[in-house]
Amino acid sequence: MSISGAMNAAISGLRAATRGTEIVSNNIxxxxxxxxxxxxxxxxxxxxxxxxxxxxxxxxxxxxxxxASDRRLANAAQLNTQAGVNFLLQLEDITGVAGDPEGLSGRxxxxxxxxxTAASRPDQIERLSDAxxxxxxxxxxxxxxxxxxxxMRTEADSEIAREVATLNSALEEIVQINIQMASTISRTGxxxxxxxxxxxxxxxxxGSIVPINVVPRENGAIGIYTEGGVILVDTFAxxxxxxxxxxxxxxxxxxxxxxxxLSLNGQDLRTSAMGGGSLxxxxxxxxxxxxxxxxxxxxxxxxxxERFADPAVDPTLAVGDAGLFTDTGAPFDxxxxxGLSGRxxxxxxxxxxxxxxxxRMRDGMGATIPGPIGDATLLNNMRAALESERAPASAALGSxxxxxxxxxxxxxxxxxxxxxxxxxxxxxxxxxxxxxxQLQLSEGVDTDQELQNxxxxxxxxxxxxxxIQAADEMLEIITxx
Numbered sequence: 001m002s003i004s005g006a007m008n009a010a011i012s013g014l015r016a017a018t019r020g021t022e023i024v025s026n027n028i029x030x031x032x033x034x035x036x037x038x039x040x041x042x043x044x045x046x047x048x049x050x051x052x053x054x055x056x057x058x059x060x061x062x063x064x065x066x067x068a069s070d071r072r073l074a075n076a077a078q079l080n081t082q083a084g085v086n087f088l089l090q091l092e093d094i095t096g097v098a099g100d101p102e103g104l105s106g107r108x109x110x111x112x113x114x115x116x117t118a119a120s121r122p123d124q125i126e127r128l129s130d131a132x133x134x135x136x137x138x139x140x141x142x143x144x145x146x147x148x149x150x151x152m153r154t155e156a157d158s159e160i161a162r163e164v165a166t167l168n169s170a171l172e173e174i175v176q177i178n179i180q181m182a183s184t185i186s187r188t189g190x191x192x193x194x195x196x197x198x199x200x201x202x203x204x205x206x207g208s209i210v211p212i213n214v215v216p217r218e219n220g221a222i223g224i225y226t227e228g229g230v231i232l233v234d235t236f237a238x239x240x241x242x243x244x245x246x247x248x249x250x251x252x253x254x255x256x257x258x259x260x261x262l263s264l265n266g267q268d269l270r271t272s273a274m275g276g277g278s279l280x281x282x283x284x285x286x287x288x289x290x291x292x293x294x295x296x297x298x299x300x301x302x303x304x305x306e307r308f309a310d311p312a313v314d315p316t317l318a319v320g321d322a323g324l325f326t327d328t329g330a331p332f333d334x335x336x337x338x339g340l341s342g343r344x345x346x347x348x349x350x351x352x353x354x355x356x357x358x359x360r361m362r363d364g365m366g367a368t369i370p371g372p373i374g375d376a377t378l379l380n381n382m383r384a385a386l387e388s389e390r391a392p393a394s395a396a397l398g399s400x401x402x403x404x405x406x407x408x409x410x411x412x413x414x415x416x417x418x419x420x421x422x423x424x425x426x427x428x429x430x431x432x433x434x435x436x437x438q439l440q441l442s443e444g445v446d447t448d449q450e451l452q453n454x455x456x457x458x459x460x461x462x463x464x465x466x467x468i469q470a471a472d473e474m475l476e477i478i479t480x481x
Contacts, residue, residue: 012053083281299394316364
């Protein structure tokens, strides 16, 4: 082998060792970076073994696509259940659990106790005023819960709009990466690891919003489909449409057409076809959990209104008159139940803030003058009305006849049960996501192995440098002859 041949081989070795060292350093520094694929230098011999040196053929990105796909699906499922759990937890905070004095059951119990206290001394106006105040607190609790439900539905609608915008942007980015990937392959003969990492990050964004399947195409491109079979990216990116509402009310639902669903390239799209990720979770909150919660709250409000509007309870009322609880001050219309919990108000006849008199708790909503101050009949009738068992107006509270406290208990139990099931699903999905994340990391960058590779590269660099040094010494000897 000639001296020049040895030097050329050594120089190519130095170049390969230098590039390999850069790649190893990059691998170590990105060992915990999400979506990073380990890089490896691809080498081949030049012109006949070691005498010809080495050629850098390219950089190979190593990632288990099967595990990456499973992890994306697990992440989508976890985010899907998380949205529902967050809604249920917030609703439970506002409506309270058993024993919570600020919850619905606690406010109802306090009101019932104030009726008992007032009935023991109906002549004391302070006790009647306390009963009025506790009735107002009960109505306020239902008002607040109803408003919270609609606030969370509005927030879910806004999240849907935000995620649709993110999804459309990400799909366009995938198309651009496909174009760049094809150009890179035509110029270099292989894909760019940096582009692959970038694409992986974008796929993670898309996959968190909606579960996807990725299909390889020619020239390094990919196609993307949802689990429901919707084409998101093929040659071009699909356009997902959604109309955001600034305010979602209890009267607006997807089924009635007053809230927006999704569209695909201008055509209506079944929401379930894009379900399973965070996007589907927000639709579940807005169109399922939120609607069911509002229906149950309205049923509780209706039950309260009807219990106290009965002339058998308050003889001063005629059929159709408003009792202690009203629909925005007016008698309740059974045809207008939706949103009643948000409109529930105390009868102005007993509300001091509206010019009413607390003594009407003792003498009747329709009384024009105070009656006998020692007569506790109406107060006892009101307490008995709370304890009497009636069938609920909404299937959300079952079909069995229950007392007012029993209906609130059913509401709390159903809410807790639904939350418990959702939390179990979320825990399973979170555990699955953690396991797949660990598995993906274990098959990614092994820092111990990378450090061993770095030692080998350092030795190779030193060996090639020694060859160049020896060749240089030989040339000096020859020039001195």
